[in-house]
Amino acid sequence: MYEGSATSTPAGRPLRADARRNYDRILDAAGSAIAQHGAEASLEDIARRAGVGSATLHRHFPSRQTLLEAVFRDRVQTLCATARDLAADLDPERALVAWLRAVAVHIASNRGLAASLMHGARDPARDTTCHALVVSAGDALLANARRAGAVRPDVAIIDLLKLANAVGLATEQEADGAAEAERLLMLSIDGVRPRGARATRTTR
Amino acid sequence: MYEGSATSTPAGRPLRADARRNYDRILDAAGSAIAQHGAEASLEDIARRAGVGSATLHRHFPSRQTLLEAVFRDRVQTLCATARDLAADLDPERALVAWLRAVAVHIASNRGLAASLMHGARDPARDTTCHALVVSAGDALLANARRAGAVRPDVAIIDLLKLANAVGLATEQEADGAAEAERLLMLSIDGVRPRGARATRTTR
DNA sequence: TGCCAAACGGGGTGGTCCTCCACATATGGT
DNA sequence: ACCATATGTGGAGGACCACCCCGTTTGGCA
Numbered sequence: 001m002y003e004g005s006a007t008s009t010p011a012g013r014p015l016r017a018d019a020r021r022n023y024d025r026i027l028d029a030a031g032s033a034i035a036q037h038g039a040e041a042s043l044e045d046i047a048r049r050a051g052v053g054s055a056t057l058h059r060h061f062p063s064r065q066t067l068l069e070a071v072f073r074d075r076v077q078t079l080c081a082t083a084r085d086l087a088a089d090l091d092p093e094r095a096l097v098a099w100l101r102a103v104a105v106h107i108a109s110n111r112g113l114a115a116s117l118m119h120g121a122r123d124p125a126r127d128t129t130c131h132a133l134v135v136s137a138g139d140a141l142l143a144n145a146r147r148a149g150a151v152r153p154d155v156a157i158i159d160l161l162k163l164a165n166a167v168g169l170a171t172e173q174e175a176d177g178a179a180e181a182e183r184l185l186m187l188s189i190d191g192v193r194p195r196g197a198r199a200t201r202t203t204r
Numbered sequence: 205m206y207e208g209s210a211t212s213t214p215a216g217r218p219l220r221a222d223a224r225r226n227y228d229r230i231l232d233a234a235g236s237a238i239a240q241h242g243a244e245a246s247l248e249d250i251a252r253r254a255g256v257g258s259a260t261l262h263r264h265f266p267s268r269q270t271l272l273e274a275v276f277r278d279r280v281q282t283l284c285a286t287a288r289d290l291a292a293d294l295d296p297e298r299a300l301v302a303w304l305r306a307v308a309v310h311i312a313s314n315r316g317l318a319a320s321l322m323h324g325a326r327d328p329a330r331d332t333t334c335h336a337l338v339v340s341a342g343d344a345l346l347a348n349a350r351r352a353g354a355v356r357p358d359v360a361i362i363d364l365l366k367l368a369n370a371v372g373l374a375t376e377q378e379a380d381g382a383a384e385a386e387r388l389l390m391l392s393i394d395g396v397r398p399r400g401a402r403a404t405r406t407t408r
Numbered sequence: 409t410g411c412c413a414a415a416c417g418g419g420g421t422g423g424t425c426c427t428c429c430a431c432a433t434a435t436g437g438t
Numbered sequence: 439a440c441c442a443t444a445t446g447t448g449g450a451g452g453a454c455c456a457c458c459c460c461g462t463t464t465g466g467c468a
Contacts, residue, residue: 016434019446044424053448058426118374152398155391162374162388170322170370184366187359191395194356220465223415248455257417262457 023060025050030071038172039068039112068116069130075113076130079106080137087141093150096141097189100164101182103134107168108181114169117161134161163188227264229254234275242376243272243316272320273334279317280334283310284341291345297354300345301393304368305386307338311372312385318373321365338365367392 015023029050033041043064047057061067082102086095107114116130138157145151164185171181212218219227233254237245247268251261265271286306290299311318320334342361349355368389375385 013445016445018434022447042424043426047448054425055427055448056446059446064425149398151396155396159388159391160396162384163371163392166370166374166388167367169373170366180366184363184370187363188367188392189396190356191397192355192359192364192393193395194353217414220414222465226416246455247457251417258456259417259458260415263415268456 034112039115083137092144092148096145104164104168104181104185105178108171108177238316243319276320287341296348296352300349308368308372308385308389309382312375312381
């Protein structure tokens, strides 16, 4: 397990003490600002709350995406740990479903997380993006479930995550978003038809 | 069927000729701007393209939402007409599924439409919001399908629309968003499990 | 034709994101 | 203990944005 926050420059040199302090302050401020205003929170405002100049924020986090990734990284790591726990405790199908529920609920209740997860695959250089972390955690669960014959073979983890993400995103700004997200996700996992009814094979 | 575009003031008086001309120009400009830049297109830019002052745009459309609704209204009406056609031509289940696909594809390929449909229910005074139109069109299809026993009884049209909306929204900015949206929607309608497998009844 | 309410739009206000660069300071070598 | 310098800072400013005030223009009607 690596350090929670970035503590060194790309060249490997450790961050100067003041830089590190500002980095952490910005992360704190960003956390609460995003909780209040979602992923579109004003960067200017975040810098102000952190008590640093806006240039400092932009130096540490060149893009909004970078900041979002940093803010949510530990929460995402928790989610990945949950995946491992579930795989150990439950049968493959239940584990996968339970984890997808957890993902959807996290997205629905942490405003802005969706954006962070969705656009993560943009920069293939960094493989520790939230996106990559979640994909690999989910892949393990899906592999188990598929071996157990619990999911259709044409379903990829990326599909399921998109689904969980979509549902979370769409319910992000509802009153009780988490519960609603969970409901919708279960609906799409179970399917819309009554149990026992034959699925219509719609021609592509 | 009412006029496609608003042509009268709240008081019922008809719009002055120049006002009406500007209204239409803004709508045109907004259409192409939104197609290029999505729902977040710059209002200033739209006014510029339309050759009117920004104040004029704000007078006609007090909020971004108002503008989106106006831009998409006719496309949404087409969608509602499609619902009626499908109900006439196909059996209830196929009609519902085909229409939901159409909705998802529309959302995925008309950038910004999702926002328009989702937040439509904010202002209960106007009942001709895109949101309301789509809900009532879908309700008819769902009622048929339910009578035919083709959908679970605990599913409401609003759930299905949220699902279609979610999927469309999440795929809005992908390369081939429409196809991807369709695929994901079908996945969630058919369910994730292999055909024939018993669905796990997860306790609420 | 002349009137005037209705509609217009330039320009101001206060906000955003982001960059440049003159200045400050933490750090490692002496 | 001191100092040179790489490293980090943040105010100022440019480009853009939404939104509004208010003096000016114009369509429609008598």
